[in-house]
Amino acid sequence: MSEAVEAQAGALVxxxxxxxxxxxxxxxxxxxxxxxxERALRSGALLHGAARHVHHPEVRASCGP
Structure with a gap:
């Protein structure tokens, strides 16, 4: 990896x-x-792995039509 790419990756982290x-x-x-x-959940537009990963007391999610 080039230094520029490593620097950019580090900054993003x-x-x-x-x-x-x-x-x-x-x-x-x-x-x-x-x-x-609800449509986003059904269509798979929301990354299911990401949705399952969010288990935090200060994060609330609601689903609606």
Whole structure:
């Protein structure tokens, strides 16, 4: 891997970890609430693996028609 690609990958990882830290911080964690259409769930548009991965007390998901 070239240095530029490695640097970009490292930067993306840092950004992702920073976003994750917002949900898991001890003081005033961000609450994420997502409304997902039933059609998106049925069509497979939502990555099922990603949906199953989100098990966190500050993340709420609702399904509607």
């Amino acid at each position: 840092e950004i992702r970890l920073a976003r994750q830290a917002i949900l898991t911080r001890d003081s005033d964690p961000l609450v994420l609430w997502a409304i997902i259409s």
